[in-house]
Amino acid sequence: MKPDTLKDKVVPVVSILCMLVVIWYIAAVLMNASFQRDMNARANQTPGTVEFIEQTLSQPKPLLPAPHQVAQNVFENTFLRKLSSNRSLVYHSGVTLSSTVLGFSFGTLLGILIAVGIVHIKALDRSLMPWIITSQTIPILAIAPMVIVVLGAINITGLIPKALISTYLSFFPVTVGMVKGLRSPEVMFLDLMRTYNASAAQTFWKLRVPASVPYLFTSMKVAIAASLVGAIVGELPTGAVAGIGSKLLAGSYYSQTIDIWAALVAGSVLAALLIAVVGLVAKIVDKSMGGRPA
Template sequence: MEKEQFFRHRFLPVTTIVLALIVIWYVFAVILNAPFQRDMDTRANETPGSVEFIGRTLSQPKPVLPAPHQVAQNVFENTFMRRLSSNRSLVYHSWVTLSSTMLGFGFGTLLGIVIAVGIVHIRALDRSLMPWIIASQTVPILAIAPMVIVVLGAINITGLIPKALISTYLSFFPVAVGMVKGLRSPEVMHLDLMRTYNATAAQTFWKLRVPASVPFLFTSMKVAIAASLVGAIVGELPTGAVAGIGSKLLAGSYYSQTIDIWAALVAGSVLAALLVTIVGLVAKVVDRSMGGRAA
């Protein structure tokens, strides 16, 4: 019964949507690649049939829109058929990006928690700091990233730290907002009960506010770690990095290797999904250790 429900309510809908997206992808690949292929056939004085023409549009070496099988083949070759130290290995480039992602995520999570604690306990920070935090996220990261790279480069800080700081900029905001919500989530009745027990502010914080904020924290961390990955990739673009998913995107754009660009995007998407999944698993472990019921 459970397997049947899983198939009907989860597997079947997701599979249907994925297959529909793949079909739409193929259709647009043919449409977008057709003008170039038609021009090539005209120059070669060839008149292929409809099936052969569609096949050619889906097998171009530098298509406008790569077909799904071209992207899948590129991902497979550059993931499983390359040495991990190879510059063409997606695993190698993903590891480089992951390093700055995790460092920035750690900084952003810590900064977000500290800011949230300050906002909840200091009214002046709540009124003065929160508007600035919200305003900071309205500035495009593509405008901030080059400035961060240039300023830090002027004082000889290069490599991992600048990219991590860009990731921190994107990841601290959801953590701060989520923790503020979580620390303020205890009901007035519970706060009054702590006062009845003559609990100190520190005891109320650790025994009531912090446990109540844990679900909010992990939910915001899922958003933060995905944002941190985006920040790491964006941070690699203005540096002209030779390694990382951002460098693969740059190289692909320089040499019009659209298949490599899409393969790098797929690698980034898979990496983001894995990171969010890991955070979710940690959240379940923490929830069970705190006495929560398994979903």
């Protein structure tokens, strides 16, 4: 990558990030100010402006924690805790990661199979595709408890219910992406395959599949993020004792807003890493297929 290109990509991102941090600090002062005034009034204190701002940014249970409070919490619970500790964000992220990867794998496989059927069977295209689109209009928060309860009634608990919720969210983008990819070859190339007397299987493997690979990996980036959301949501109705969802629940029960934001940061970092892994695999596959490096 050329230095100018790197600069053009990094500077805008860093600038926006700095702006968001400044806005976050201002919002934290404004939202925590009312509670801090009440505390100062009860203690008969009249701090100056600077001291008052420092107080709003250092509350143990703030309405909106300051960025440095969240960063300190993330650092302590990531690097200063044992991996087996119940307070370790790495431990909780690992629990959520397991159901995310399993659900993503199921969703990707299911999405590819449905896409292949839709492309090759017109009846499925007309009947199944509208239902697939409609299924995504149902809020996942409404579906998750039903999945947990139904599977729990037949003694299926733990990883599988959360993975199925992840599957529900992740199969849709893969299905849509693969349908678009499998249909992407131009008519001219399809006619050329017919001229060569290629069978349907040869056309599929030698033309449609290679053409669909870029679409597949693009949709997989969306699917892996959706799968993570599904895994976290799946942990909420179960009262899970481990996972990012359990950290969110515990934080809400005990009004530990700093822990809640730290868990959200951990989820965001985990999502970014998963998307990066999918992107890396996409580059490797593209290179193995003879694609030119970007």
